[in-house]
Amino acid sequence: MKDNTILTRRSFIRTAAASSVALSWLGASRGSRVFAAEASKPALLGGAPVHSGGWVRWPQWREGWEPELLGVWRSGKWFRGSGGHVAEFERGYAKLLGARRCLATASGTTALIVSLHVMDVDAGDEVIVSPYTFIASYNAILTRKALPVFADTDPVTLTVDPGSIESRITERTRAIMPVHIFGLPCEMDPISAIARKHKLAVVEDACQAWLAEYQGRMCGTLGDLGCFSFQESKHIPAGEGGAITGLSEELIDKCESYHSCGHASGTNQGSGFFTRGDNYRMTQAQAVILMQQFDKLVQETEIRRANADYLNAQLGKIPGITPVGLPKNSRAVWHLYPFRYDAAQFNGLSRDGFARAMAAEGVPCGGVYHEQYYDGLLDEAIASRGFKRLWGAERLKAYRDSFQELRGNKQVCETTVAFTQNMLLGDHRSIDDIIEAAGKVQAHSAALVKA
Numbered sequence: 128m129k130d131n132t133i134l135t136r137r138s139f140i141r142t143a144a145a146s147s148v149a150l151s152w153l154g155a156s157r158g159s160r161v162f163a164a165e166a167s168k169p170a171l172l173g174g175a176p177v178h179s180g181g182w183v184r185w186p187q188w189r190e191g192w193e194p195e196l197l198g199v200w201r202s203g204k205w206f207r208g209s210g211g212h213v214a215e216f217e218r219g220y221a222k223l224l225g226a227r228r229c230l231a232t233a234s235g236t237t238a239l240i241v242s243l244h245v246m247d248v249d250a251g252d253e254v255i256v257s258p259y260t261f262i263a264s265y266n267a268i269l270t271r272k273a274l275p276v277f278a279d280t281d282p283v284t285l286t287v288d289p290g291s292i293e294s295r296i297t298e299r300t301r302a303i304m305p306v307h308i309f310g311l312p313c314e315m316d317p318i319s320a321i322a323r324k325h326k327l328a329v330v331e332d333a334c335q336a337w338l339a340e341y342q343g344r345m346c347g348t349l350g351d352l353g354c355f356s357f358q359e360s361k362h363i364p365a366g367e368g369g370a371i372t373g374l375s376e377e378l379i380d381k382c383e384s385y386h387s388c389g390h391a392s393g394t395n396q397g398s399g400f401f402t403r404g405d406n407y408r409m410t411q412a413q414a415v416i417l418m419q420q421f422d423k424l425v426q427e428t429e430i431r432r433a434n435a436d437y438l439n440a441q442l443g444k445i446p447g448i449t450p451v452g453l454p455k456n457s458r459a460v461w462h463l464y465p466f467r468y469d470a471a472q473f474n475g476l477s478r479d480g481f482a483r484a485m486a487a488e489g490v491p492c493g494g495v496y497h498e499q500y501y502d503g504l505l506d507e508a509i510a511s512r513g514f515k516r517l518w519g520a521e522r523l524k525a526y527r528d529s530f531q532e533l534r535g536n537k538q539v540c541e542t543t544v545a546f547t548q549n550m551l552l553g554d555h556r557s558i559d560d561i562i563e564a565a566g567k568v569q570a571h572s573a574a575l576v577k578a
């Protein structure tokens with residue numbers, strides 16, 4: 128059914144055929160809505176924006192969640208140990224993922240720290256990690272006084288290139304930390320094979336990958352331990368919060384002890400404070416909010432997937448936009464919808480210029496991670512007394528120099544653009560607006576370069 132209202136209101140021309148080279152690659156889209164990108168002036172040059180009315184707000188609250196949450200506050204049983212909600216959440220989340228066990232934590236960062244501790248990543252060890260990630264992945268390793276050694280990023284998948292891992296293994300390497308960034312599953316089979324061959328632990332950073340799947344199994348259950356974040360921007364948020372999942376009772380029992388001051392837990396028994404610990408516990412209220420969102424997460428994941436598939440098909444037709452490639456037999460969950468942007472095919476319109484033009488059309492987007500290893504945190508670590516003692520100047524210099532080898536990552540940092548996950552929850556018209564805005568910017572890129 129043709130959406131004449133939109134076409135008229137926005138003064139779109141009715142046929143894509145109309146003299147439009149720019150449109151020949153876009154064609155007709157969902158519901159036969161015809162994009163006529165070149166007909167209207169870009170908003171940045173004084174035309175009408177493609178999209179109005181904003182986007183789905185995030186995080187979302189449901190009044191129906193309030194009685195149970197109030198019940199927790201009124202009970203005075205707020206801390207993990209004084210009630211059963213956190214343990215109930217753990218059972219529910221493990222079931223959702225097909226994990227044997229789950230341990231709730233205060234955040235994704237603390238989930239990573241606990242997991243690295245339990246996998247025996249110690250001072251002076253090295254962990255191979257993807258550089259294209261939120262900075263917490265680096266920080267968790269540094270907190271263990273270990274060195275984050277970066278494998279390269281595959282520009283097709285935006286995740287770690289398994290072929291770049293083995294050459295970075297040294298006698299100090301203890302673990303590999305693949306990051307399922309944006310909810311895009313890493314190519315885990317070769318990563319697991321390398322880990323087995325070199326007897327390394329695998330700690331998955333699945334902090335953006337709730338319900339993502341690889342070869343029929345959920346991310347977070349593919350390595351020794353998997354870590355999740357429930358921070359406010361996430362698909363299942365509680366303000367802050369995290370979880371560790373795994374298939375081994377013993378490992379999760381050790382995680383439980385460490386995350387709670389070194390108390391005995393399950394198979395990890397001893398007398399008094401027999402093991403080291405910290406306090407990274409989740410509260411009862413966090414657990415209640417999270418449990419209330421299990422069904423929502425499942426339903427919204429399918430919506431994001433359907434819209435991302437549609438965007439991949441349509442945006443992929445626009446010269447200069449390349450959707451990400453996924454490993455075979457995997458399902459992403461799209462925490463952010465990323466794609467690669469080629470300025471040369473947009474008449475030299477820079478990535479920032481593209482983002483500005485899209486924002487003017489009412490469709491916000493932008494670059495995501497930059498080459499964070501040059502930001503200073505690693506220089507600070509390298510210059511610290513502890514790190515100098517643990518590695519020596521020669522190794523640390525070689526380590527710093529090796530950042531230049533991360534050519535795939537540099538390319539990904541410079542050319543990736545993303546829309547936020549809440550935009551994928553928009554109705555069909557909003558998703559079509561994204562495609563139309565990108566087409567419009569492409570069609571007018573020569574003029575926009577001069578703006």
Ligand SMILES: Cc1ncc(COP(=O)(O)O)c(C=O)c1O
Nearest residue numbers: 234235236261263264334356358
């Ligand atoms: C890839 C990745 N790792 C780790 C974290 C850390 O999680 P948190 O913010 O819950 O500590 C995040 C959070 O954004 C993340 O995106």
